[in-house]
Amino acid sequence: MITLETIKKKSIVDVAGALGIPLKRLSSTLYEQVEHDSFKIFTNTNTFKWFSRDIQGDVIDFVQLLAGVSFKEAIHFLDKGDFPEQEVQALKLEPFRYYLPESKDFGSARTYLKTIRHLSDETINTFGRQGFLAQGQWQSDNHTEPVVVFKSKDHHGRLVGASLQGIEEHPDRYKRGRLKKIMKGSHGYAGVSLAIGKPKRLVFAESAIDLMSYYECHKEELSDVRLVSMEGLKKSVIAYHVIRLASEEKGDFSFLDELDKGRLTNYLDMILRSTTHFQTHEQLITLVVDNDKAGRDFIAKLQEQGFPVQKDLPPLDIFDGKSDWNEELIRQKQEPSLDDWLCQFYEERSHGFRPSQELALEL
Known part of the structure; x- marks a missing residue:
């Protein structure tokens, strides 16, 4: 009887070939999808990751994503297909090693x-x-x-x-x-x-x-x-x-x-x-x-x-059609406040000038 664990061992590289997905071999355990260089396949774990879209998974997820089918249909496809089993190594997340020299002065x-x-x-x-x-x-x-x-x-x-x-x-x-x-x-x-x-x-x-x-x-x-x-x-x-x-x-x-x-x-x-x-x-x-x-x-x-x-998105920049929160913070700090405007108003008055708003109205 076929089991889910057996299905997950079906070679993801051979499955990609059956689906007509061209791959480029980068090393003994790493492949890359030709059309998307951020789409990587790892033969040692029989998994994939599409880095630019933050999508990853096993061979079942792979078929669902690229063939656009349901979980049940992916299982059926893998079960009926003549795919060799891939020896799968357990994915081990290595401890992070912080190797950067730090300065005491910030x-x-x-x-x-x-x-x-x-x-x-x-x-x-x-x-x-x-x-x-x-x-x-x-x-x-x-x-x-x-x-x-x-x-x-x-x-x-x-x-x-x-x-x-x-x-x-x-x-x-x-x-x-x-x-x-x-x-x-x-x-x-x-x-x-x-x-x-x-x-x-x-x-x-x-x-x-x-x-x-x-x-x-x-x-x-x-x-x-x-x-x-x-x-x-x-x-x-x-x-x-x-x-x-x-x-x-x-x-x-x-x-x-x-x-x-x-x-x-x-x-x-x-x-x-x-x-x-x-x-x-x-x-x-x-x-x-x-x-x-x-x-x-x-x-x-x-x-x-x-x-x-x-x-909660930052207001859109009308000039280039995009914005982020640091740009919005800078904009807020550079935009003159009401107090700044009033100071400028009275300074212009004291020097005998009329503020630009009045001039605009008269014109």
Whole structure:
């Protein structure tokens, strides 16, 4: 009798061939889909991951995704097909190794966050006191430069990843002018997170700087919430923090400790399909992602799947059709206040000039 475990051992590479999906071999255990270079197949675990879309799974998920069929139809296809079994190695998540030299002086990082990103000392100190910020030295190809380090910690407070933001401009080395990198070996499901009060809901941003910017724009109204940076658009990060929050409410992390972190999105889908959790927590998830096509599509996809997602997007920039929360923070700080306008009004009066509004009306 065929079993689910036997089905999952069907060679994913041979299945891809049967579906007419061209693959490019990168190493003895790694393949890449020719049409999508972020779509990788791992023969040692018989799994795949589509990095740009944050989709991953086993050979059954693979058939469902690429053939557009149901779970039952995927099982039937794999059962009837003449596919050899793949020897599968258990996926082991290696502990994150933080190898970056840190500076005792945070001055350059603070200057960058204040002058370039327009974040306040209060915001920087709030995240810094929680141990999420540091100034480090990045070295690559005989080149060394200072970076802001954004640290990711899990539900036990263990460091499980870090993302880096270059402080200096090096347009000859980086397309965006400054280094932007996730450290090798980071566990991407955790993200940078900040708890305010006793969290009862979750707010997700695309980057740590956008997260800090959103906090600064809304800090007076934030209470009992966990702010999380996904470092991209990652359903796995949402899944981890939904399960983490439920574990915190129960006071028991045993399920979260033991589950396969590579299948977090599957667990989230299972919670949606087989429990009433999202019906009783309708305000649980708020997305404060970039107001661009990718961000809006990410929200729409989750809503189509049935997740009760709230959204709080930055106002759209009419000139290039996109915006993020750091851009909105900068805009708010550069926009003159009523007090500034009144000061200018009276200064013009005192020098015998009429304000531009009056001139416009007369004309």
